[in-house]
Amino acid sequence: MALILRDIAVARGGVPVLEGVSARIETGQALILRGPNGIGKTSLLRAVAGLQPLLEGTVEPDTGQMAYGAHADGIKAQMSVAENLRFWAGLHGTSDIDAALTAFSLDGLAGRLAATLSAGQKRRVGLARLLVTGRPIWLLDEPTVSLDTASTALFGQAVDAHLRRGGTALIATHVGCGIDAPVLDLAPYKAKPRDLAGFGGNGGFA
Numbered sequence: 728m729a730l731i732l733r734d735i736a737v738a739r740g741g742v743p744v745l746e747g748v749s750a751r752i753e754t755g756q757a758l759i760l761r762g763p764n765g766i767g768k769t770s771l772l773r774a775v776a777g778l779q780p781l782l783e784g785t786v787e788p789d790t791g792q793m794a795y796g797a798h799a800d801g802i803k804a805q806m807s808v809a810e811n812l813r814f815w816a817g818l819h820g821t822s823d824i825d826a827a828l829t830a831f832s833l834d835g836l837a838g839r840l841a842a843t844l845s846a847g848q849k850r851r852v853g854l855a856r857l858l859v860t861g862r863p864i865w866l867l868d869e870p871t872v873s874l875d876t877a878s879t880a881l882f883g884q885a886v887d888a889h890l891r892r893g894g895t896a897l898i899a900t901h902v903g904c905g906i907d908a909p910v911l912d913l914a915p916y917k918a919k920p921r922d923l924a925g926f927g928g929n930g931g932f933a
């Protein structure tokens with residue numbers, strides 16, 4: 728399923744950060760978002776995922792087709808790895824977690840309380856959740872932070888398999904994440920200051 732961004736502008740904390748961003752990611756393709764700290768990679772992904780409003784522009788398809796993998800893994804500490812994945816699968820109307828456990832080498836940790844996982848292990852559970860959503864468009868924010876070389880390779884394989892199944896991925900990263908894909912540098916799209924009155928803006932003092 729293709730992901731289409733048309734002339735998008737996004738704000739953060741009432742301040743415009745990016746404008747004029749367009750991209751078309753065809754079925755089976757990925758696009759890497761690059762740019763310096765603070766340019767707006769996270770804000771753009773959040774807006775595409777429907778977690779914050781777009782200042783301008785449109786996104787296709789609707790957010791029901793998207794799975795968002797954020798910085799904060801959002802794992803439930805008092806549940807086991809398997810319980811976390813089952814919970815997430817239930818939310819998305821799926822039930823099979825075995826493939827996700829295996830893809831991220833989590834079989835041996837399935838019964839482990841999430842609170843006791845290392846940072847990289849938690850990140851692997853966060854990424855495994857993408858698989859159980861069954862959604863075709865993955866929006867990933869710095870997905871390989873905390874991952875060692877072997878886990879980064881597992882991530883690369885999971886994305887490759889997702890793309891081969893007809894998925895799409897938009898990935899923000901400023902480190903190599905093992906994905907061979909075109910890169911969109913966001914630096915040229917830095918927004919010029921503008922008046923956000925009427926958009927919930929507050930002069931930038933959020």
Ligand SMILES: Nc1ncnc2c1ncn2[C@@H]1O[C@H](COP(=O)(O)OP(=O)(O)OP(=O)(O)O)[C@@H](O)[C@H]1O
Binds near residue numbers: 762767768769771933
């Ligand atoms: N809650 C907030 N309130 C106000 N400003 C914010 C808030 N969150 C982020 N910002 C600002 O919005 C801008 C864009 O931030 P964003 O996190 O989207 O950038 P990024 O490109 O993902 O950065 P990084 O590479 O550091 O993760 C930055 O200048 C940041 O300081």
